[in-house]
Amino acid sequence: MHIIESGNVAAATGVKLSRVQVIAAYPITPQTPLTEKLSEFVESEQLTAQYIPVESEHSAMAVCIAASTAGTRAFTATSANGLLYMNEQLHWAVGARLPIVTCVVNRGIGAPWTVWNDQQDSMAQRDVGWIQLYASDHQQIIDSVIKAFRLAQTVSIPVMVCYDGYLLSHTYMPFDLPEQSEVDAFLPPFVPKHFLDPENPGNFNTVTLPDVRPGVDGTMRPGYIEIRHNLHQDLRAALDSYAEIDREFEQRFGRGGSPFVEQYRCDDARFVAVAVGSLSYQLRDVIDTMREDGIAIGVMGVQMYRPFPDQAVASALAGKECVIVFEKALSYGNQGPLYSDIKSTLYRMDDRPIIHNYILGLGGREIKTQQLLDALTESCARPAAIEDTPRWIGLKLQEEHHG
């Protein structure tokens, strides 16, 4: 059944269909109506879950950690500074290997205070060890949430489902609502391997010594470095698992097939624009215009950012002349984070493409299609040298004003 609703309702409905058991959320700024919708679902008994309003995002994740450790399916959502406040607990959740799912509604972070869209919040969390999925439209939001719960419990690693604040969260679009029975068949209940069990008491994640040592039962117990190595290995393996999950989702629901990167008119392209989220769809219009002018260009949207799908990126970009990376985030003092990752993926190729980086849209600055067209036209005209200093789009600098 198709409905027309906001991106936040798409996310909340995905969470409901996933039969989440515990929702913990901080209810005010920078929260979005996604969690309001969930509290409505719980209140009206459309969803049987415990809804726990907390006093901070740090506590929201702490409650999810506790709920997940007790063996239930847990969810929270946040944005911007709320995600940053959650940071310490994000590290904890992944070290404890808990299959929590969190929606991050992408927004800029303060200071100065902003509530508008960019992707600095989740990009700044790329090294915590969570899996990161990015949706480009409402259908991908609801589908990604359902797939995220399945992936999280398959690999025992928490998953962030990220989507653009306002551009997707507050706009209305038609999308298909999966049947509950189909979701139930796709997403079995969460059966934890270890959980808080009064019949079988255990200590979880207490001080873990630098070296391995025998436990009370005499078996060797891993040290910190072994536990972290295991997480990294499983994150790499999660790429294959996600491809399988996406394939199964496609068989059941008829959507999917591009779990890592979504390519548009890339096959015969000499140039490829790259972006994350809704911007990759906006770029499709630009690509169509440039194609009419005879420029062989395509666009690649990155759907999974961590673990980084390097093989999918490499095979999409092999043999291209120039790759142009547009980012609503920046590793301050260096370059765009996605740019760095793509560059490192291309490094091993003999005939590697030239790569350009553009920073745009920070703090909700409007991205005009004409600006994208101008930038791409310029990049296609000078595919000569790699440029590690990013160019900025849409800056309105007035030298005389500095506060």
Added chain:
Amino acid sequence: MATKTYCEMISRSQPGPGDGGNTGSWRVKRPIIDYDKCIPAKTKKRACFTCWLLCPDCVVSKTIPPAINLDYCKGCGICAEECPAGAIEMVDEASQTGKEK
């Protein structure tokens, strides 16, 4: 493609004696119970047991008289501080070493 089975590694341990080693070796002060003052010892009644209740390491037994397991007592002094009868004295560990435990 063969579906991988994950065996996630987490830090999980069973509670048990000495999971953290013999913490008694950390002690610089040793609690000694004076059974002439200790309420259950004196009255032969199951009473008080404040030390049993409050010891953070659970090394005081709920017995008549109460006894302290010095293999794990860290010498924090909480029992001595809380004993309503003033029956527990913290003495220098060094003065006790070599004496029978």
